Amino acid sequence: MKSENGVIGLKSSPSTGYVTADDVATAAGVSRWTVNRAFKKDASISAAARAKVLLAAETLGYVPDLRAASLASDHSNLVAILIDDFANPHKLVMLERLTRVLRGRGWDMMLVNTLDRDDAEPALMNARRRRVDATILIGIQFDDEVLEAAHKAQHFKKLIIFARSSENKDTISISVDDRAATLEIAEYVRDRGYKAPFYLAGPRTSSAHLSRKETFLDFWAKEFGVTCDSVAVPAYDSILAADIISETLSNKPENQRPDIIVCENDALALGVIDAIRHRLGLRVPDDIAVIGFDDVPQCESPNYRLTTYRQPLMDMANYLVDVLESSENSQLDKTFIGRLVVRESA
Amino acid sequence: MKSENGVIGLKSSPSTGYVTADDVATAAGVSRWTVNRAFKKDASISAAARAKVLLAAETLGYVPDLRAASLASDHSNLVAILIDDFANPHKLVMLERLTRVLRGRGWDMMLVNTLDRDDAEPALMNARRRRVDATILIGIQFDDEVLEAAHKAQHFKKLIIFARSSENKDTISISVDDRAATLEIAEYVRDRGYKAPFYLAGPRTSSAHLSRKETFLDFWAKEFGVTCDSVAVPAYDSILAADIISETLSNKPENQRPDIIVCENDALALGVIDAIRHRLGLRVPDDIAVIGFDDVPQCESPNYRLTTYRQPLMDMANYLVDVLESSENSQLDKTFIGRLVVRESA
């Protein structure tokens, strides 16, 4: 056994405080490359050597340095998740699923808070500086303009839009099939005999057609020849939704009041329920029914019991990792089908 | 102007696809070191050179590689946040504040989902492999046993417990002053004339004394000579809290019913309000009042209007960054004082 610095059993580089593969190599009596192979999954190494190395690593407290590995191999097993709109509780659910699935399959993630639209570019920059393998966008502020600017420069290996559809060609979109989901909701509304639905939309996203609102309104127009009213809330915020819906409805005479309010997501729907009860003094669902989208945890609360549409987040997250591990870079868009969760609100 | 590879204006290393400082250097007609200095804040570089470099970098689309920088300098400006209990909506609030403050001050963060207690060690390992500058623990599953094992091996530069007190010496704890907070709550309960409080605790954390529950019970015992009843919920979960509190209270004769339920946090309190109304058929606060802790967004909802204690999360997050930027490694524990937010639930 040779020792590179003339001392046997001592760390050769105590300056940084970290144990390196070289330290383990001398301790185990093998070369550094064998050490690193012991930590690689399908590496060409004998079982005996691997055991010897892992034992030495264990006692010395060595773990491979992923910065160096990434630098040398040019893939980091790191993704950046850019997320805005922390006010929406569904974000917490998505984060839980994503972190769980990603980590389970060997990926780490950076979380980047994207404050507002102008902040999108610096936020994307943060991801770029770490040379992440993919950048995942979750939120509403990433419009086509930002996306094209970002990808035109070829600065991103993979740019993934999660839980929102996008028609941008340089982008991979993993989302629920909004059209199918909205049609299922619309048919449910029809079949339960509601006659005067009202649609509460969220902030306008970039791609106007094929949106949930358009789909619902189209369906209703074709089915009954009646235009369904709608209003847009400028943010996915319960309080704001409550303000807007109560103002909208208190102006209407009672016989023009909707019998159900279909909301673009739960954040809005929960605010709507609050408004119906506490501002308008009406009952849910007896006077006005409510339907949401996402199935956030609060939907279970006996206060809300919100009927809503649940996205298959685990499937979507797993597919996301499939995309990460794929060498393809296009034609990876995929939509998923969720299911309507019927509770008492509609 | 020399060109290192004999070609002027062409990228010298097109293999990786990334633009390197060398590319910018040849484009700007300076050395690579001048390029990197242009991106360092207090570097010794002339204004003219910096402008020239930044222009070239802009057109070529160069941003410094933080993996390489970290490897060379042995500090990464990256922290890992280990978080369990994604069910608690307060976690989303904390994440928003932390990500905002950290990014604003030049730090990136890795998010690691710690599934359960046995998962703590692999989760910590994930942070170690990236050589993060600090590991921040937010959650309940990091008991003293885990902490000591983690730090005894000296594997972490800084181990920070955020929003929870800890007496572990190898650890930096940044939290609200639980004792002061609970006393403020207790005095409020007393001053509003409540006579029969009930304390609803969460899962048992490692350090038993000085906890919120102990503080409240001690206060009440000293003040009135009466022991205040309490029950513990094994998870910070609204539904579970509702189950347990309704079971506990439905067994009691009406004259032994508490007039206020003090909860260890909002997740429990919101469930308690649901239970009081929908399981027990009583009113809040007329029959039973409720107090929470954290001030999650839902407290604002007209359904809840929860009186609660708000932690100064922005101050705490900023102090966290102070700690990151400090060269000290001990004596950095700090507690903060929040404030009671009075609404209608108590």
Place this chain on the structure above:
DNA sequence: CAATAATTTGCACGCGTGTGCAAAAATATC
């Protein structure tokens, strides 16, 4: 304008690992 001080720039070496290939060792084949 010369001499000195201050500022700016260039460079050798190191950070810890991956890649592809060749040498060495172990195993299989006749």
Place this chain on the structure above:
DNA sequence: GATATTTTTGCACACGCGTGCAAATTATTG
């Protein structure tokens, strides 16, 4: 038991940037 085959191991070089120092340039002073 000798050769062919497979498995395992070692190695030179590269990845992109930071550090500390010395050389070159610019600014200051009398």
